[in-house]
Amino acid sequence: NAGVTQTPKFQVLKTGxxxxxxxxxxxxxxxxxxxxQDPGMGLRLIYYSASEGTTDKGEVPNGYNVSRLNKRxxxxxxxxxxxxxxxxxxxxSSDRDNSPLHFGNGTRLTVT
Amino acid sequence: xxxxxxxxxxxxxSEGASLELRCNYSYGATPYLFWYVQSPGQGLQLLLKYxxxxxxVQGIKGFEAEFKRSQSSFNLxxxxxxxxxxxxxxxxxxxxxxxxxxxxxxxxHILP
Numbered sequence: 001n002a003g004v005t006q007t008p009k010f011q012v013l014k015t016g017x018x019x020x021x022x023x024x025x026x027x028x029x030x031x032x033x034x035x036x037q038d039p040g041m042g043l044r045l046i047y048y049s050a051s052e053g054t055t056d057k058g059e060v061p062n063g064y065n066v067s068r069l070n071k072r073x074x075x076x077x078x079x080x081x082x083x084x085x086x087x088x089x090x091x092x093s094s095d096r097d098n099s100p101l102h103f104g105n106g107t108r109l110t111v112t
Numbered sequence: 113x114x115x116x117x118x119x120x121x122x123x124x125x126s127e128g129a130s131l132e133l134r135c136n137y138s139y140g141a142t143p144y145l146f147w148y149v150q151s152p153g154q155g156l157q158l159l160l161k162y163x164x165x166x167x168x169v170q171g172i173k174g175f176e177a178e179f180k181r182s183q184s185s186f187n188l189x190x191x192x193x194x195x196x197x198x199x200x201x202x203x204x205x206x207x208x209x210x211x212x213x214x215x216x217x218x219x220x221h222i223l224p
Contacts, residue, residue: 031210042202042216050210098144098163103156
């Protein structure tokens with residue numbers, strides 16, 4: 001039972017480069033989330049998707065785009081990476097809004 | 113929109129002592145409330161959750177939390193901490209729209 005799988009685990013980008021972070025869950029969950037974690041800032045919600053075909057902005061959406069490709073997959077795209085986007089990114093999923101989040105292992109992104 | 117505040121960035125307690133971590137939320141109706149723990153270099157694990165019913169909830173690892181509507185609080189407690197409880201603790205709030213917001217976290221240090 002894989003749970004929530006994120007790829008890649010590590011990534012180094014140069015300023016201005018683009019990349020997509022992939023996330024897939026095998027629990028048939030409806031909701032999926034992208035958070036970033038920075039020291040002293042906790043987890044901040046970037047985007048979330050309450051169901052297949054819908055996406056909504058979170059607390060810090062600027063500089064990011066998302067795609068809910070199907071019920072299993074929710075990708076996060078950085079079109080033009082900036083050093084301020086250096087962070088650890090977590091994908092999560094849940095069955096419904098009062099259910100706990102299941103987290104992936106995170107992607108450590110460094111933008112130089 | 114909901115928000116959550118964890119007033120204490122760091123807390124240090126002696127092994128065997130009791131613990132209380134504070135969490136205050138802002139939301140007009142009854143929120144969904146969660147506590148998660150993140151050990152160094154690890155992902156996030158759910159400790160406990162509240163969404164209705166008994167205001168005192170029991171979680172894993174001997175933790176409990178009490179929902180107090182009048183104080184907009186959901187404080188986490190443990191009667192006797194162990195060295196393995198050293199970690200970062202996050203309170204999170206949901207408002208029924210699938211949007212889950214986290215606090216900035218409290219880092220717990222344990223003195224031997």
